Amino acid sequence: MMTRSLEFCPGCAIISISEQYETVGVNRRMRKFIALFVALMLPVAALAEVTTASTLTADANVTTVEMSDTLYGLFFEDINYGADGGLYAELLQNRSFEYEDILNPRVTDHYNGWGFNLAFGATGTATVQTENPLNENNPTYMRVNCTKGEYRFANLGYQATTFAGGIPVEEGKTYRCFVWMRNAGDFDGQVEIALTKRTGKSLAVPKRFTLTNEWQKYEVTFKAAHTEDAVLSFIMHGTGAVDFDMASLIPADAYGADWPNGGLRADLVQALKDLNPSFLRFPGGCVTEGSYYRENFYDWKDTVGPIEARKENFNTWGYMQSYGLGYYEYFMLSEAIGAEPLPVVHSGLLCQARDVKEAPLTIAETHEYAQDLLDLIEFANGDVTTEWGALRAEMGHPEPFNLKYLGIGNENWDQVYWDRFDILYKAVKTAHPEITIISSAGPVAEGDMPARAWRTIRSKYPDTIVDEHYYMDSAWFLNNVDRYDKYPRTTRVFVGEYACHEATQPNGRRPNNLYSALCEAAYMTGLERNSDVVVMASYAPLLAREGMQQWTPDLIWYNAREVLLTPNYHVQQMFASTAGDQVVASEMDSRNKLIYHVVTRTADRLYVKLVNVSAYADKMTVNLANVPDGMGAVTCLTGEKNDINTFQNKERIAPRTNEVTLENGALTIELPAYSATILTFKLK
Structure with a gap:
């Protein structure tokens, strides 16, 4: 009899094959000969068909942390013609000759x-x-x-x-x-x-x-x-x-066509709604800060009121903003898709990552600018007898929008930011202590810049949610699944912008391929396990118009007539629609170190998320205590590593759902190579 065991080297994807022969009469020389023969004759293709075996064990009654109910959300920025030419339903370009x-x-x-x-x-x-x-x-x-x-x-x-x-x-x-x-x-x-x-x-x-x-x-x-x-x-x-x-x-069939200023592209709104977002961060991003000149600061007051009276502005990303999609429409969209509105205002600084041609607001000017933030809160939440609450009512929404969050600054850093942040933070918290402020840790994941930011935040603004941004390669995401295991449990993090960036392709794009989506999924298991610390997370950028993009990859692509959902979209949708209330303690026994997992639950559902980033299928045995036997569902996203969806083949990578049966608290399933799998079971 011959038995084979497999050892994986995740970094180099090499299998070590150890074989034991128990055949009577086979001497040492013969064993060497047979081993050499097998090594020479085993086709490379056969290696890809090798199946590993793993075991996952969890008890639904043993939980670790309470999960944030705002973990998965959306970040919208007018990049890649995401607003004009995209989400905003207007079909005319440069409609008022201000381009x-x-x-x-x-x-x-x-x-x-x-x-x-x-x-x-x-x-x-x-x-x-x-x-x-x-x-x-x-x-x-x-x-x-x-x-x-x-x-x-x-x-x-x-x-x-x-x-x-x-x-x-x-x-x-x-x-x-x-x-x-x-x-x-x-x-x-x-x-x-x-x-x-x-x-x-x-x-x-x-x-x-x-x-x-x-x-x-x-x-x-x-x-x-x-x-x-x-x-x-x-x-x-x-x-x-x-x-x-x-x-x-x-x-005429635009979403919100009865709004006073038109409406939104219905198929894109549906794609956003299907992501089950808990919040909507808007309008940026770098768009919020503006580029080069102070006149390019994003002024929310320019974006409300009658459409013909809105003051258009050039876009940080190289085109024009009509502001037909303005703050009122952002609030209306948030309400329509069931998401908490999360506006981000500039901190008095132009985008620090660009060649700034004008100085930031002075300290005195920042004190004056603080009133704009208070006016924004009044527009969102104020009584109709107030100046800005009356405008909201006049536009068609007398009820308040119930704004709870406000971001001050985007990817800002160092003392020039904190001097202005302090003024704005204190102005808001003095007038509206109920508003939760989001602060910035800067534009990078690691190094001295975010370390300095965290020192300032922990000493002066510990009640803020800290916005971290990072666009990294696949290796970084896989190596940092445990990133937030190390964070103090009293901190609150908003991963406001993130995406896995694979190598740029000959067409000049970083691809939205399956592998990038799976690396994000693996990382998201870590976000869920640590959702007492990570209270919000959103992929970026959200939208891109085919042929008019400035940035890749992007979650949702579209042209004039069609919407294209990427593998990354499907991962976000799968995870957000199965977000639990609590993390369930679990253990995995596997030699394949490229399988990631998390188990969560609500009052009546248990979710097992399994992400196989390796080239090898896995025979996974799942043992679940305190979960009733019976039918469950398995949803799987899989394909070839570099597969992408296209307008010609939109469903190449798409989730498929089937039934599974839990018997005596256990079941065995196959995790395909390059796959994200979610098991769902009823607890009641």
């Missing part, structure tokens, strides 16, 4: 997203104007002067090319449009608003308007006759000049 970007050098392009003089035989001009604008927050508009024919210009939407429109419309669907227009004084005729192909062929019934000499809002509803990539056309039937500003085109 500017700041990637270096600073560029203003008021014509971005628009095409002019599109009608054959027509002549005219389009010029940027600022005299007598729609309002002081929206100072730029377009004056179009038609001198011959039927002058036509159009908004091309996102991802538009010279030859095609970028506005996705679907047959039978309804779209709501408006635009502010004014007769500049000498226009004799009508302006037609039409949903068309790039060539001008109509896709819906158009509408014509006769204009006054004052700014006025003109509205039209389109029902698309065909599924096409469209443009929104403006056709001048007559000669003379017309002023145009603040156009909009939003699907």
Whole structure:
């Protein structure tokens, strides 16, 4: 008889095969010969089929720590066209001619997203104007002067090319449009608003308007006759000049279409809701801090009120923020998906990781700025008789949003941060001791920078939740699963931004492959085991528009029409939907050191999470005390190590759920190579 035992070297993925022969009469030379023969003849492919054997033991009645009920949440930042061109349902790009970007050098392009003089035989001009604008927050508009024919210009939407429109419309669907227009004084005729192909062929019934000499809002509803990539056309039937500003085109079935300022892209909202988030951190990130110039500070007051009066700003990531998705909409989204709102405000510092061209707020200015934070809390929670509570009610939400958390600063560090943080922290805690403040430990996982931050926090601000950020490789995540085992149990951590970054591929992207997702899953078992310390965690970035991204990897990808869920998304969804209330004590006996686990429970459910990051399947025996026998569920995410989901194959990596049976408190299952598996059993 021959028996084989396996020893794993996790760092090099080498198997040591030890064989014992108990055949009578086989001498030492023969044993050496047979061992050599087996070693030479055993195919490499057979190694990948080797199955290890492990045992996990847990008692549902023996628990270790209470789990945070806000452990899994979302972090939204307007990066990768995550807001405009993404979550915000607006289909027009640069809808009010304010476009500017700041990637270096600073560029203003008021014509971005628009095409002019599109009608054959027509002549005219389009010029940027600022005299007598729609309002002081929206100072730029377009004056179009038609001198011959039927002058036509159009908004091309996102991802538009010279030859095609970028506005996705679907047959039978309804779209709501408006635009502010004014007769500049000498226009004799009508302006037609039409949903068309790039060539001008109509896709819906158009509408014509006769204009006054004052700014006025003109509205039209389109029902698309065909599924096409469209443009929104403006056709001048007559000669003379017309002023145009603040156009909009939003699907009538957008999520929150009844909100005063449009709504959100419904399929993306559903993808967020399906993650079962407990909180929503917004609006950044580096976007909160702004880049280079003080005018780029994210000012929440610029993002509320009537849409045409919101003051747009250039985006840290190199495009424009319309603020159609503003603080009111963030609060509404949080409410819609069942998440606690967690706004992050700048600390008076521009992004410290960038080439700052202007000084931070002075100490005196920071004292003045503190009122903005108090006003924000009033906007969220104040009575309708207060100034900012009244604005919230006017926008459609008289009930308070019940804000509990406020982040001060993002990835800030050193004394220049703490001097300003102290002022803002004290202002908020004096007026609103019920608000929990989130402080920053800086942008890196290890080293002197976060160590200095922690010393300051423990000595002066121990009641804050500390925001840690890290984007690291797979080895780091696997080597640091026990990171929070070592933290003092009195501290509270918010892992506000994290993701496993694999090597950049030839296409210039770090991939959202299965292996990166599994390394995150392994790490998340450590977050759960230590969720008395880690009270919040969120993957970053959340969203990316295909072909318009500035950062990879990202949790959810999308194009004009479709949403793509990554393996990383599925891991987040699997873990968040099976988060327990308590961690259950457990032990694992396994020679495969690349299997990670955690066991948790609620009042009526037990969850066993098993993550196999190795190339070898495992025969796992699970022994559970004080868990009733009967049917349970097993959900598994598995595939090849480097598999990714694509728009052509969205379900290549997706979780599958089957039934399992617990008998006499035990069951045996196979953990596939490269897999995340969750067992669920009823406790009552």
